[in-house]
Amino acid sequence: MNTLVINCGSSSIKYALIDGSDKLLLSGKHERLGESQGEQTHESAVGQILQEISGYPVDVVGHRVVHGGSKHAAPCLIDEQVLADIERHVPDAPMHNPYSLAAIHAAQTALPGVPHVALFDTAFHARMPRRSTTYAIDYEVALKHGIRRYGFHGISHEYAAGIAAQFLQRPLNELRIVTLHLGNGASACAVEFGRSAETSMGHTPLEGLVMGTRSGDVDAGVLLTLLRQGYDVASLDDLLNRKSGLAGLSGLGNDLREIEIAAADGNERCRLAINVFAHRARKYIGAYAAAMGGVDAIVFTGGIGENSASMRGRILQRLEFLGVVLDEDRNRDASVQKDNDYALITTPRSRVEAIVVKTNEELMIARQARRLVSASRPSASMDIPIAVSGRHCHLTRETFAALFGADATPTIAKPLSQPGQFACEERVNLIGPHDRIERVRVLGPLRSVNQVEISRTDEFRLGIDAPVRDSGNVQGSAPITLEGPAGSVTLAEGLICARRHIHMHPDDAERFGLSDKDEVAVAIVGGGRDLVFGDVLIRVKDSYALEMHIDTDEANAAELNRQQVGELSDVDVDQYVVVTTGAASLVSKLE
Numbered sequence: 001m002n003t004l005v006i007n008c009g010s011s012s013i014k015y016a017l018i019d020g021s022d023k024l025l026l027s028g029k030h031e032r033l034g035e036s037q038g039e040q041t042h043e044s045a046v047g048q049i050l051q052e053i054s055g056y057p058v059d060v061v062g063h064r065v066v067h068g069g070s071k072h073a074a075p076c077l078i079d080e081q082v083l084a085d086i087e088r089h090v091p092d093a094p095m096h097n098p099y100s101l102a103a104i105h106a107a108q109t110a111l112p113g114v115p116h117v118a119l120f121d122t123a124f125h126a127r128m129p130r131r132s133t134t135y136a137i138d139y140e141v142a143l144k145h146g147i148r149r150y151g152f153h154g155i156s157h158e159y160a161a162g163i164a165a166q167f168l169q170r171p172l173n174e175l176r177i178v179t180l181h182l183g184n185g186a187s188a189c190a191v192e193f194g195r196s197a198e199t200s201m202g203h204t205p206l207e208g209l210v211m212g213t214r215s216g217d218v219d220a221g222v223l224l225t226l227l228r229q230g231y232d233v234a235s236l237d238d239l240l241n242r243k244s245g246l247a248g249l250s251g252l253g254n255d256l257r258e259i260e261i262a263a264a265d266g267n268e269r270c271r272l273a274i275n276v277f278a279h280r281a282r283k284y285i286g287a288y289a290a291a292m293g294g295v296d297a298i299v300f301t302g303g304i305g306e307n308s309a310s311m312r313g314r315i316l317q318r319l320e321f322l323g324v325v326l327d328e329d330r331n332r333d334a335s336v337q338k339d340n341d342y343a344l345i346t347t348p349r350s351r352v353e354a355i356v357v358k359t360n361e362e363l364m365i366a367r368q369a370r371r372l373v374s375a376s377r378p379s380a381s382m383d384i385p386i387a388v389s390g391r392h393c394h395l396t397r398e399t400f401a402a403l404f405g406a407d408a409t410p411t412i413a414k415p416l417s418q419p420g421q422f423a424c425e426e427r428v429n430l431i432g433p434h435d436r437i438e439r440v441r442v443l444g445p446l447r448s449v450n451q452v453e454i455s456r457t458d459e460f461r462l463g464i465d466a467p468v469r470d471s472g473n474v475q476g477s478a479p480i481t482l483e484g485p486a487g488s489v490t491l492a493e494g495l496i497c498a499r500r501h502i503h504m505h506p507d508d509a510e511r512f513g514l515s516d517k518d519e520v521a522v523a524i525v526g527g528g529r530d531l532v533f534g535d536v537l538i539r540v541k542d543s544y545a546l547e548m549h550i551d552t553d554e555a556n557a558a559e560l561n562r563q564q565v566g567e568l569s570d571v572d573v574d575q576y577v578v579v580t581t582g583a584a585s586l587v588s589k590l591e
């Protein structure tokens with residue numbers, strides 16, 4: 001499946017044609033679009049791109065759209081409604097959304113028979129906490145005018161954080177990372193345990209860091225002063241979006257390379273521009289480390305972040321107190337390309353690692369567009385049956401014998417939905433320090449390791465704190481005493497609260513566009529207590545049948561006692577997808 005990616009920026013369009021296995025077939029960039037009369041526009045650039053790819057089959061087109069508002073927390077197929085949503089946010093992203101619309105129209109006209117998918121810069125930030133999305137202005141006024149913080153560059157922040165985690169060989173959901181996307185537009189993001197917790201751009205892509213032509217943070221009182229001096233909306237827009245930032249400070253334009261050369265020659269305004277840029281970025285690193293309660297890594301990406309060693313060095317000055325020890329040589333020599341996409345620039349004794357990452361928004365867009373399109377093929381049913389697991393235990397042959405007698409064997413009471421699994425007639429009592437729970441079902445067949453699965457409520461009752469674990473991972477879990485008709489057994493470990501998960505056959509996984517160990521969120525809707533379950537593990541095996549497993553606490557919290565809809569809505573790390581769903585039914589209830 002070939003995906004054409006159109007990454008529409010404020011003054012440039014990057015494009016790429018990427019095949020189904022992430023291979024780059026061609027790519028390029030058109031810059032300095034629409035700056036003055038007679039120059040190339042975003043629309044004419046798209047025309048050229050479409051000509052260039054005319055010899056290649058295209059199965060899907062992925063469009064980067066900067067502003068999706070609150071409605072678009074995930075990629076979506078572009079239809080009239082989506083176009084209207086992008087249009088509605090033109091005033092909030094005046095340097096981006098109009099060009100995206102133009103690019104989409106041109107591409108849809110040239111490639112009418114293929115799905116066009118919108119991927120939003122705002123989506124990664126959609127679940128920021130309210131304290132991060134809220135401005136401290138009159139609550140009612142903010143509500144009335146939809147004034148809130150959204151955040152942008154999400155595709156790049158998510159990608160860069162993912163690459164950093166790979167480099168650090170640690171799970172993203174254990175890391176606190178500050179990502180700095182420093183391009184023509186620039187923003188910082190606090191990626192806390194894989195999610196955007198805070199970011200520097202706000203209601204529009206104007207807040208935060210110093211940018212090529214945008215001011216970033218300015219005291220709102222300055223705008224009032226300028227309004228009193230005769231500025232109006234159009235002239236303020238022009239000043240803050242187009243005549244500020246590096247360009248406004250240096251007087252030399254927005255290209256940092258030229259500013260650095262002039263600064264080295266003693267140009268005071270260029271030196272000031274560089275200092276203000278670095279100082280602002282450094283302030284955000286400190287602020288985000290504080291907001292996350294610590295930081296494991298700082299990631300530089302975007303044209304400036306990837307290429308300007310001197311700017312990286314300045315930004316990281318004075319951060320020794322955080323544990324950042326820059327390696328000057330590594331920083332100077334760091335070079336990132338598409339096939340060598342990261343470089344470490346701190347010393348081995350640095351507690352916080354600083355990493356340069358070559359951003360690849362096009363690859364993220366291609367993967368997500370592909371995933372959305374394969375997941376939404378109409379022939380495939382997207383129902384996810386949900387099974388609620390009551391408390392139960394899996395026993396070894398020895399434990400079973402100790403509890404039920406040396407010659408006893410499990411008696412099948414009824415088969416379960418996972419092939420080969422069954423509920424037994426045999427039951428055991430669980431004995432904890434506070435209380436006991438009687439008649440807990442044994443599941444067969446017998447296993448090589450004991451595992452007792454209970455809910456949090458059961459733990460409170462027993463007086464035991466058992467960890468949330470994937471099935472099979474019982475090492476170091478909680479102890480428990482089991483009582484059967486023939487005797488008692490105290491297990492040193494084996495008691496867990498099972499992590500929610502979805503079993504999938506490889507065919508299902510392909511249909512959903514998922515792989516083993518992916519993490520998704522599942523939205524339960526329609527039961528009167530809608531709930532989104534995050535951190536749902538995907539488990540893929542030939543012997544599995546499609547089914548989501550949750551425990552009784554989780555089922556009760558979502559009022560899951562009748563036909564429900566389970567919507568697979570969020571895929572972790574470098575994937576993000578919404579699939580259409582049908583009814584997911586309660587197919588089996590143990591106990």
Ligand SMILES: Nc1ncnc2c1ncn2[C@@H]1O[C@H](COP(=O)(O)OP(=O)(O)O)[C@@H](O)[C@H]1O
Nearest residue numbers: 012183184185254255256257302303304307308
């Ligand atoms: N070698 C370099 N040294 C310093 N700055 C660089 C270098 N290469 C690119 N840049 C800067 O990167 C910025 C453009 O970043 P980029 O991410 O390509 O922009 P866009 O946001 O348009 O995609 C410009 O300010 C440019 O000067």
Ligand SMILES: CC(=O)OP(=O)(O)O
Nearest residue numbers: 009010152153185205
């Ligand atoms: C959101 C934003 O500023 O994007 P870009 O850097 O492409 O202008």
Ligand SMILES: [Mg+2]
Nearest residue numbers: 009183184185
């Ligand atoms: Mg950019």
